[in-house]
Amino acid sequence: MFKRAVGDAERDVALMMENPGKAxxxxxxxxxxxxxxxxxxxxxxxxxxxxxxxxxxxxxxxxSALYLILVGVGTGIGVGGSTxxxxxxxxxxxxxxxxxxxxxxALILTVSLVLAPVLLILRGPLLSVMGAGVxxxxxxxxxxxxxxxxxxxxxxxxxxxxxRAENAVRRSVAVLVTGSVLNLMLDPVFIFYFGMGxxxxxxxxxxxxxxxxxxxxxxxxxxxxxxxxSLRGFRFRKDILDDILYVGTPQVTELVFINAxxxxxxxxxxxxxxPDGLAIYTASFIFINMAAIPATAVATALVPICxxxxxxxxxxxxxxxxxxxxxxxxxxxxxxxxxxxxxxxxLVTAFTHSQGSAGxxxxxxxxLRIYCMCLPFWGIIxxxxxxxxxxxxxxxxxxxxxxxxxxxxxxxxxxxxISLEAILWSFVAxxxxxxxxMYLWGVWAFxxxxxxxxxxxxxxxxxx
Numbered sequence: 001m002f003k004r005a006v007g008d009a010e011r012d013v014a015l016m017m018e019n020p021g022k023a024x025x026x027x028x029x030x031x032x033x034x035x036x037x038x039x040x041x042x043x044x045x046x047x048x049x050x051x052x053x054x055x056x057x058x059x060x061x062x063x064s065a066l067y068l069i070l071v072g073v074g075t076g077i078g079v080g081g082s083t084x085x086x087x088x089x090x091x092x093x094x095x096x097x098x099x100x101x102x103x104x105x106a107l108i109l110t111v112s113l114v115l116a117p118v119l120l121i122l123r124g125p126l127l128s129v130m131g132a133g134v135x136x137x138x139x140x141x142x143x144x145x146x147x148x149x150x151x152x153x154x155x156x157x158x159x160x161x162x163x164r165a166e167n168a169v170r171r172s173v174a175v176l177v178t179g180s181v182l183n184l185m186l187d188p189v190f191i192f193y194f195g196m197g198x199x200x201x202x203x204x205x206x207x208x209x210x211x212x213x214x215x216x217x218x219x220x221x222x223x224x225x226x227x228x229x230s231l232r233g234f235r236f237r238k239d240i241l242d243d244i245l246y247v248g249t250p251q252v253t254e255l256v257f258i259n260a261x262x263x264x265x266x267x268x269x270x271x272x273x274x275p276d277g278l279a280i281y282t283a284s285f286i287f288i289n290m291a292a293i294p295a296t297a298v299a300t301a302l303v304p305i306c307x308x309x310x311x312x313x314x315x316x317x318x319x320x321x322x323x324x325x326x327x328x329x330x331x332x333x334x335x336x337x338x339x340x341x342x343x344x345x346x347l348v349t350a351f352t353h354s355q356g357s358a359g360x361x362x363x364x365x366x367x368l369r370i371y372c373m374c375l376p377f378w379g380i381i382x383x384x385x386x387x388x389x390x391x392x393x394x395x396x397x398x399x400x401x402x403x404x405x406x407x408x409x410x411x412x413x414x415x416x417x418i419s420l421e422a423i424l425w426s427f428v429a430x431x432x433x434x435x436x437x438m439y440l441w442g443v444w445a446f447x448x449x450x451x452x453x454x455x456x457x458x459x460x461x462x463x464x
Contacts, residue, residue, distance in 0.1 A: 020309050021321045024301045027169045028325075032297030034176035039290045041180040045201050046283055046351060048187055053356030056198040058275035059138045061282030062130060065262040066119075067146055067153070067202075072255025073115075074154035077108045078161025079389060080248020083307045084240075085165035085227055090308035094227075101162050101229035103240045104248075108158045112151035119147040131267040135275060141199045149206030156209050159216040165304045166226045171219060179212030250394035254385075254401040261405040268416040269423060277420045280360055283351045284368040287344075291336040291372075292379045298329045299382035306390035315450040318390070322446075326383050330376055337375035344368040367424055374428040377435030384435075387442030391449050400441055404434025 049056040081104025088097035119126075123143050124136075132139045146153070156179065163172035183204050190200030219225055270278045302322060309318035340347065344365045352361035381404075388397040411426035 020305045020314075020317065021324070023167055023305050024298065024321055024325055027164065027167065027301035027305070028294075028297045030169050030173040031164075031176075031300050032293050034173040034180070035293045035297055035300075036290070037177050037180040039286065039293065041183050043286050043290070043350065044184055045187055045205075046286060048191055049198050049201060050283075050351045050357050051354045052191075052198060053354065054276050054279045054360060055135060055138065055356075057279035057283050057351065057357065058270070059135050059142055059198050060201070061278045062127075062132060062135060062266060062270070063139055063142050063146070063202075064282060065130075065259045065266060066126075066143060067205075068259040068262070069256050070146070070150050070153045071157060072259055073111065073252055074108055074157025075161070076157075076252030076255050077104055077111070077154075077244070077248045078157040078159075079251045079303060079394075080104065080244040080246070081158060082161035082165040082304050083247045083389060083392065084243045085162060086304035086307040087311040089166060089227075090311035097165075097227050098229060099237070099240055100244060101165075101227045102231060102234060103236065104158050104162060104244055105155075105229055106231055106234055106236065107241065107244065108154050109151065112154040116147055116150045119150065120144070123147065130263050131270045133270070133275075138198060142202055145199065145203045145206050149209065152206060152210045152213055155213050159213055162227065162229070163216065163225075164300065167304070168225060171216070171225075175212050175216045178215055179208045182208035182211050247389055247392055247394040250396075250398035251389065254394070254398035257398070258401055258405055261409060264409055265412055268412040269420070272416040273420045273423075276360060279351075279357070280364045280367050280420065281423070284348060284364050285371060287340050287347055287368055288371045288375060288378065291340050291375055292333060292382075294329050294332045294336070295379035296382050298325055299386035302383070302386040303389050306387070307392075310390055310449070315446070319446060319450070322387060326380075329383065330379055333379040334376050337372045340375075341369050341372040344372075363420065366421065370421070370424040370428060374431040374435070377432045380435045380439040381431075384438035384440070384442035388445055391445050393445050393449075396441055396445060397438070400434070400438045403437065404430060407433060 046057060046060060049060055081100060084100040084104075085097045088094075088100060123140055127136055127139045127143070156175070160172050160175060163175065186204035186208055187201055190196050190203045191198070192200075194200060196203060220229060266278060266282070269281050273281075302325075306318045306322065309315075309321075348361055348364040348368060352358050352364060384400075385394075385397040388394060388400075408427065408430045411430050412423060415422035415426040
């Protein structure tokens with residue numbers, strides 16, 4: 001997995017152009033495996049912290065939105081860079097692909113180095129506004145290493161995106177798995193051995209992410225990739241930045257907005273049902289993210305491969321791949337959802353085995369089963385978004401996310417004073433509406449784009 005020859009790089013790019021259906025499958029399976037490892041990492045992270053009591057789980061739930069905002073910035077720029085690079089590769093413009101990869105890396109480093117000190121300075125007021133309350137001291141300590149390591153957290157999304165852009169599936173997976181496995185190993189060391197408590201989990205995350213990024217950087221420095229970015233003598237060019245940000249800006253906006261809204265939603269939960277309610281609300285959703293991994297993996301694979309196909313005007317070919325694989329993916333997500341619903345009582349034991357969190361078990365089981373009701377619609381959100389991103393219509397994906405999340409805020413405003421169960425059912429309702437909207441918008445955008453390139457029927461003489 002860690003060895004790569006020039007011939008491997010050329011073969012991966014050729015497969016992406018010649019057999020997109022096979023390329024999607026070959027990319028989605030290992031990406032899904034890597035995402036599973038990452039979710040297991042989140043699961044084990046929360047399980048370790050559950051031994052510290054329900055407040056530790058609540059701190060993770062409260063601060064997870066901040067972490068995901070950092071991830072979202074990196075992922076968004078990574079998607080913009082990946083789409084731009086893949087389109088250049090689709091047009092056989094290797095030099096253009098190299099320059100776009102260089103710009104994506106330089107851009108995320110610039111953004112992260114500006115953002116990190118601002119977040120460190122403002123962490124106290126920010127957490128207070130988020131409703132930390134009695135959790136403020138623990139949450140403030142928890143985010144310090146996260147904000148210090150934010151350049152590495154953001155860079156990981158760009159490196160992963162650039163690797164996927166040239167169909168370097170095994171290398172992309174190697175980076176993700178390296179980070180996740182190291183995190184699993186380091187978690188108990190920092191949480192228990194060094195006595196850092198819940199803060200130890202975020203220290204482990206930053207160190208593991210830095211090590212994983214080093215693997216990707218090594219490949220680029222040693223010129224083992226088809227695309228070869230370089231920052232030597234680098235200067236930003238507006239036209240290339242525009243190419244990346246045309247997709248990257250809406251994607252960053254979408255991901256950051258979603259997680260900013262999660263901060264607001266968490267505030268509704270913690271203000272009305274307390275830290276225990278927040279622990280139930282956030283911890284049980286880990287299993288929903290696990291069940292949605294097939295959809296996320298397929299969507300991740302579809303973006304660069306469909307982008308290359310659309311650049312070559314192979315619309316029908318891309319649609320055939322998309323339609324068939326989406327159908328199979330949603331069926332798999334539904335089956336996994338049924339399994340989670342049936343096994344909910346056993347699954348939540350991981351978070352309720354300690355004396356300090358055992359009382360959360362009945363409500364956590366109920367919460368998980370309610371979440372399962374929206375799982376198929378949660379799964380089609382990334383699939384619809386992938387189509388829009390591939391068509392360079394990421395702004396429509398962002399708009400759909402904004403509408404869906406504003407709907408969530410409205411629903412939580414009315415349901416949070418009632419009960420946690422009312423909040424959960426309002427989440428289900430909003431995701432059913434939002435998931436349907438995202439997918440249908442993606443289908444509509446494809447049909448609209450394809451119609452622009454269909455050959456026009458000749459008009460017969462004398463026709464009126």
